[in-house]
Amino acid sequence: MKPLAQCRLYTFIDAEYLRGRAPAAVALQLCAGGSDLIQLRAKKSTRAEILRMAGEIFPILRDAGVGFVINDHADVAAELGADFCHLGQEDFAASPPPATPFGLSTHSPGQALQAIAARPDYVAVGPVYATATKPGARPVTLDYVRWAAANVKVPWFAIGGINLSNLDEVVLAGAQRICAVSAILNAPDIAQACRHFRKRLPS
Numbered sequence: 001m002k003p004l005a006q007c008r009l010y011t012f013i014d015a016e017y018l019r020g021r022a023p024a025a026v027a028l029q030l031c032a033g034g035s036d037l038i039q040l041r042a043k044k045s046t047r048a049e050i051l052r053m054a055g056e057i058f059p060i061l062r063d064a065g066v067g068f069v070i071n072d073h074a075d076v077a078a079e080l081g082a083d084f085c086h087l088g089q090e091d092f093a094a095s096p097p098p099a100t101p102f103g104l105s106t107h108s109p110g111q112a113l114q115a116i117a118a119r120p121d122y123v124a125v126g127p128v129y130a131t132a133t134k135p136g137a138r139p140v141t142l143d144y145v146r147w148a149a150a151n152v153k154v155p156w157f158a159i160g161g162i163n164l165s166n167l168d169e170v171v172l173a174g175a176q177r178i179c180a181v182s183a184i185l186n187a188p189d190i191a192q193a194c195r196h197f198r199k200r201l202p203s
Contacts, residue, residue, distance in 0.1 A: 001067035001083055004122055004155040007036035008201045009194060010069075010179040013057060014133065015042035017185040024056040026190065031064035033184075033194020039069035039086055047076065054080055074098035084121060092118065105159075107140055109147050116154060123152065124179060127160020128170060133181050134160065142173040149174025167200050176202045 001007075011030045013023050023040070030038050038061055042050050050073060058080060061068045069084040070077040077085035077100045086103045089111060103122040104115040115123050125148045127137050139160065148156050158170050159179035170178060180197055187193035 001065055002036060004067075007067070007155070008177050008203075009035050009198055010037040010039070010157050010159075010177065011035040011184055011194060012039045012041055012179070012181045013053070014181055014185060015045055015053075016133075017182060022056070023053045024060060026185070027057045027060045029190035030184070030194060031060060031066050033191035034198045035066055035194055037067040037069055037084075039071055039179075041071040043072075047073065050076055051080075054082070058082070069103065074100050074102065086124070103157075107137075108144065109151070112148065112152055116152065120154065122155040122157065123148075124157050124159045125152070125175075126158060126179075128158050129161025129166065131161035131182070142169065145170060145173040145175050164196055164200075167197065171201065 013026050018026065027038060040054055040057060042053060054070065054076065058068055067083040069086050070082045071086050072091055074085040084101045084103055085098055088105045089107065092104050097118045101121045103124060104120045105124045106112040106115050112123060125144055127134050127139055128142065128145060129139050145158050155177065157177040157179045158175035162170055162178050162180055163183035178201065184190055184193045
């Protein structure tokens with residue numbers, strides 16, 4: 001995969017949004033559209049199910065030169081040799097940083113400073129807007145994006161409710177990298193949706 005500093009589009013294979021589609025088929029479309037990183041997120045799946053899905057996805061991403069991220073399960077990421085695991089605030093607080101390269105979710109400047117002290121490879125900044133993928137989560141707004149642009153030196157990705165109608169304002173607030181979930185997985189053509197995002201992100 002390319003260096004994180006050069007990554008711009010971080011997409012997801014979220015089990016809640018597959019709607020009967022095979023994870024491998026979605027992976028192929030995300031790669032074809034120009035994703036730099038793809039996270040497997042399967043909150044309601046067992047460890048065995050996650051391993052099975054990851055086993056189908058990983059060879060596709062490797063062939064495409066796309067980074068592979070496992071959500072929550074640092075042990076699965078280590079077992080498979082995934083590029084990263086991603087941890088939420090609750091996971092991060094409950095255990096020491098994993099040996100596997102990792103990213104952390106942050107929802108405020110204070111959380112960002114705590115996260116950076118743990119030496120993550122990247123942080124996620126959000127949710128910028130209200131999003132169905134994190135129901136009940138309070139939007140951090142563009143103010144946090146502006147703060148991150150001025151203060152966070154490790155690679156960071158804006159996330160949460162970002163779509164093609166608000167992408168430009170997120171970029172204007174200082175984001176160079178974004179995560180997109182439902183705006184891409186709910187699109188009629190996943191690969192084309194990725195291309196639309198890429199065209200409007202900094203090169």
